[in-house]
Amino acid sequence: MSTLNRAALVLFCLSFVPLSALSQQQTPPHSDQLPVTAAPPLTEARDPHLVLDVVVTDRSGKPRAGLTQNDFVVRDNNQVRKILSFRAVDGAAPAEPPVKIILMVDEVNTSFTRVAYERDQLKKFLLKNGGQLTHPVSLAFFSDTGTELQNGSSRDGNALLASFDQHVTKLRTIRRSTGFYGAEERFTLSLKGLNLLAATEAKEPGRKMVIWISPGWPILSGPNITLSTREEQGLFSSIVYLSTALRQARITLYSIDPLGVEDAATNRLTYYEEFLKPVSASKDAQAGNLALQVLARQSGGQALNSSNDITEQISRCVAEADAFYTLTVDPTPSDRPNQSHSVAVSVETPGVTARTRNLYYGQP
Template sequence: MVRRRSMPCIFHSAFLLFILSSLLSAQAPPTARSTTSATPTFRANSRLVQFDVIVLDGNGRPIRGLAQNDFKIFEDGKPQQVRSFDAHETKLTAQPQEPFHLPPHQYTNVPVDEPRGPLTVILFDTLNTPTLDQSAARRHLIEFLNELPRGQQTALFTLGTRLRMVQSFTGQSDVLLAAAQRILSSQSPLLTTEKEHQRNEDDLIYRERMTTPTVTGPGSGAAPQAPQDSDLLAGTTARLRDALTTQEQYQITQRVGITLSSLVELAAMLQGYPGRKNLLWLSGTFPFSFGPNPFVRSEQHDRSNFDIAVHQATSLLSAAQVAVYPIDATGLHTHGVDLTNTGESMTGFDSSTQMPRMNAGFARQMQEESDAQTTMDEIAEQTGGKAFYGTNGLKTAMQRSVDQTSCYYTIAYEPQNQDWNGKFRRISLKTERPGATLQYRRGYYAFPEPEHTPQESTIKLAAAMRPDMPDSTALYFKAQVLPPDTDHHSVRITYLINPQQITFTDAAEGRKHAFLDLLAVAWDRNGKDVGHSADTIDATLTQAEYLKVLRTGLQASQEVTVKPSAYRVRVGAVDRLSQQVGTIDVLLSNAPPK
């Protein structure tokens, strides 16, 4: 038995994520017609830990042809038994498959061609990068994309006050180049640069010097400054210093929150793509680490708000096989006084420490640089990537990130310790190959298997429905999308969902149960919502219905009433138990001309 119910509502696109999440989670279980997998999804009591490893020779080239017995795995110092082993090699010279030839108005999110190597995701970070450094990084990015081998599937995102996709996955360098050239430098509203920090310190030191009482001798003719006035001005300077410190801490906290949520969003989107994904993160600062102690560096903020979030982001990236390659967009660092400032903060002596301010300034800059590099190394180590800093060759860093992953190995083992207590566990991998360097994630957080709520699944689906996100492919389906015509004012959608990716649970009398949410949103050319529909599939199937679904797929239908300005429609589905999402973006054939 299958039931379905939907609830229409109208809202502004700025509140799309919030309202769509509320819309889907608030409605009672509706229905649709269902189909399921030839092999149902089972939940085992034991779990496997899976990770990718890159093996490099002394010249930094990948070593090919290794086998399972070439590796030994240890977790917290205890040997582990390998349960599965796979070798992967990039073959960009292979001929691409012929695209699907579907009937008119039919679409699918099944990839036309399986990736012939790791996917590359470039994250151009304007939130954490000074404006001048963005310009240089963009130039290196364009040079890198200009020489990208054809067929290397690459997507381009920017991180500002939110994550935004500039170009979805494509193996065409010219398309990526055109997208990169549209990226403009923008000043981060939440970043205090070294130049701005020195300028603030210059102003504060000047104020302190001006408010220090002047010692006057007899007969000088000068009236001594009133102590109470000096104290008042000094107190004002102290409060101003505290305010600037509080502002910087607030900015860091905001940047950490935005960056974390964006990485989680990327991980959720990339989880639907098979195999390894390389995330090339071009940024000027990295406000947190992925190690066991993510906030031991110089940037201070409310750590308790983010420790768990950082750990969860690490776990999500690992589950999605995403290796992070932090690349310092500021290039080779030099220390000293910014020439556009007065230099007050780097001259004279600090009365509180009795040390030259110049020495203290250099020490702070070198400590911050060391902390930043250690943070980058930890991010790379905990995800299986590599950090690049202390160089102006950003193009070379990006190229090496891609070249070194042309061959990698995927290893999975079942931990002897099956106590999923959320603690960090260290992974150690060894090989007897002489001179080999191993690149892999160095640990994981032993979180228990999450119990997903309907609210989580709908939030995940709503996030994937944004018009600036690529199609999600964790849940395969085909959709027939019929645009409005003279007889119909709505978009008519028929789903056919792959049963092999639906989680079925046992119900009474030998029946099977499936729970999925459906969402369709129409957009105009300006990215404004001009119509949507949300439904839930609550299917309880007899054995005969279940077997039929396994053969033919789970079918459901929707209608979306749209405004005449509708230009494109995005349709999506999520399996509530597995949280797997699939989306398809469709241009309407009757869309108004530009």
């Protein structure tokens, strides 16, 4: 990595992660060490249990209802864990509080013309069934100037559309042509926006599904990029911090690529998969571990990137709020600070697949 590029990434580490991340001590951040745009995640002491929102789908991808606690096996770092509580959510037993759907329009990593197409597709979704939405929905807009979160949520698609029409899409001031510095700035702004959203939603009870409409922010990783020990420590702290914030806010993240088939001929669609493996030490940390699609998959959501029908893609994500299971387990004890835990949930029923948060970082 060149000196200029290295300097840019160092600036990212300094601006996003807590200052303690730049020391050798890998401990959770304290409130007085957080960036001004962030709030500290809930402390582990407040809820020592691991809460998992699990979606079970059949071979066609349709959510499967009607399962019982005895159908599930939960493993934490390959150790079977006892299920302490179980709740099945479906039409007969709706979630309480209701699942909150947050539609995020990304105006930083998406071109102005593509955002205009997104707006048309979102309007179609809001007006489905005469504007009567099945779940509470709120709108959010991410631009160069910050994240604009709509106050409250509503099942009234017509009211949401009226609010939506009042929002003026901002012209993006950070261009792809600005090279590494432009990419680094979009990367930093994107993570801060997601961090702010997680901090805000951590104050509210219940499950949230964040559907981020974006091709994703720059991955900033590759064979020619070599990080210093200090940069690796900063990135690892960011990975731990953001993963914990999303988990404790009970956010399942979904990404929908508005470029759809336009990206199909490139390696953009699958490159993020190289960074899905859990990072267990700072020496293994890369910026790609913070890619939107990676965070979505690790949170139990999906990375959808093969269709230009954004309305249908949103509906596909929202359908997962109609039938899911909430399991609480006693996590495997951690031997060291920020120890990575791989989570796997299996179902004994043939022909179905369980998907949930597959990674978290524990403390001793």
